[in-house]
Amino acid sequence: MELRWQRALEMFAFLGLMVSLLALGTGAPIQETSTRKKLLLVSFDGFRWNYDQDVDTPNLDAMARAGVKARYMTPPFVTQTSPCHFSLLTGKYIENHGVIHNMWFNTSTGQKLPYYNTQGVSSWWDNGSLPIWITAQRQGLKTASLFFPGGNATYQGEQVNIKRVEGLFHKYNNETEWRQNIDLVMKWFTKENLDFVALYFGEPDSTGHKYGPESEQRKEMVIQVDRTVGYLRQSIGEHGMDSTLNLIITSDHGMETVIKQDEIQLRGMANFSFQDIQFELVDYGPQGLLLPKPGKLEKVYEALKDAHPKLHVYKKEEFPERFHYANNTRITPLVLYGDPGYVIHGRIKVQFNKGEHGFDNEAMNMKTIFRAEGPAFKRDLQVEPFDSVNVYALLCELLEITPEPHDGSLNATWHMLRKSTGLVSLFNTPSQCFKRTGRAA
DSSP states (O other): OHHHHHHHHHHHHHHHHHHHHHHHHTTOOOGGGOOOOEEEEEEETTOBTTTTSSSOOHHHHHHHHHSEEESOEEOOSSOOHHHHHHHHHHOOOHHHHOOOSSSEEOTTTOOEEOHHHHTTOHHHHOSSOOOHHHHHHHTTOOEEEESOTTTTOOBTTBOOSEEEOOOTTOOTTOHHHHHHHHHHHHHHHHTSOOSEEEEEEOTTHHHHHHHOTTSHHHHHHHHHHHHHHHHHHHHHHHTTOTTTEEEEEEOSOOOEEOOOSSOEESTTOTTOOGGGEEEEEOSSSSEEEEEEOTTOHHHHHHHHTTSOTTEEEEEGGGSOGGGOOSOSTTSOSEEEEEOTTOOEEOSSOOOOOSEEOOSOTTSGGGOBOEEEESTTBOSSEEEOOEEGGGHHHHHHHHHTOOOOSOSOOGGGTGGGBSSOSSGGGTTOOTTSOHHHHTOOO
């Protein structure tokens, strides 16, 4: 009799498991067991991985003790604002999501649009990859973007539920506005019952560009960022969301001091002429794209490939695979980048920043931050570095949604979590989550 009862119980458990797995496989929600929490993703643009080491950051330090801190995070190449943020939102390398530059451009007409205008060109962003906003909304969640890159575009006919877009001459360093934006986000979570919000701050990037990453102004800006983190964490507590909101603070890339000696200036290089160029995208940091006129590719390549010891010039098909950058139709036949500190000047010198990014993502000064706390995360845990392309899988896990195909893996961040965040992950171990992480077979 006892053996029959044991077998019956085992069969009952097995049937329950099958029902759960079938529900998950068809996307059917199991509402009564869901433990889904809300999620806030915050990006402080241009926050280099070690900016907290030369100033006091008590609030970021407190967040690390209360949650998880990565030693650093490696962004994708090219280390620019829009491409890196879109990798956070899609989990794809830049060559796979197609937002290859901060600027929209047309190689046929020569037209280029600056960063702000490019935010409104949906065809630049809607290139076959869905950001997490749209994926979450299609699975029943409500989302918002506040100044986040990509938030002003339409994807397959859909936009993020709620969005705020900065003005053309927006002042990124306004601390009063920062707090107002945090208040608005708290209202979205509590009054509008949103599930996911992406919040963007344009500092310390702007200050790092203008004054340099080693400047006193940058240090003061990091202190302002830290105060804002304190205000945010306090607001979460005051709204009673400590147990219902997961918070991730990260960035897109770091910042490097620009070297003003022996600069890379394409104009005047021996055997090189812009008359051989149909289209160029240079003067915007250390990375460049060149489209030679028909029949001129070899001439231009030979003229530039050894023209400066700090300049790297590749034919598109020979660009190093580790960058995951050149295998996209938007990439021009020639791709250029400078060594850390060296920016590229084209026809005339128009770049006078003291700090810059866009360099090799393996350069330490391009590394950035990752902090997380909330009910899903372990406490007082420092983890080894990982690539930012893996953040998307973590966001999907926290929101309990099925991700789109992507290049990252939940394995990179699984160890940060206290336990699986809901029944949707109950039977997924780090080695058994193909569908959840989108890994190739």
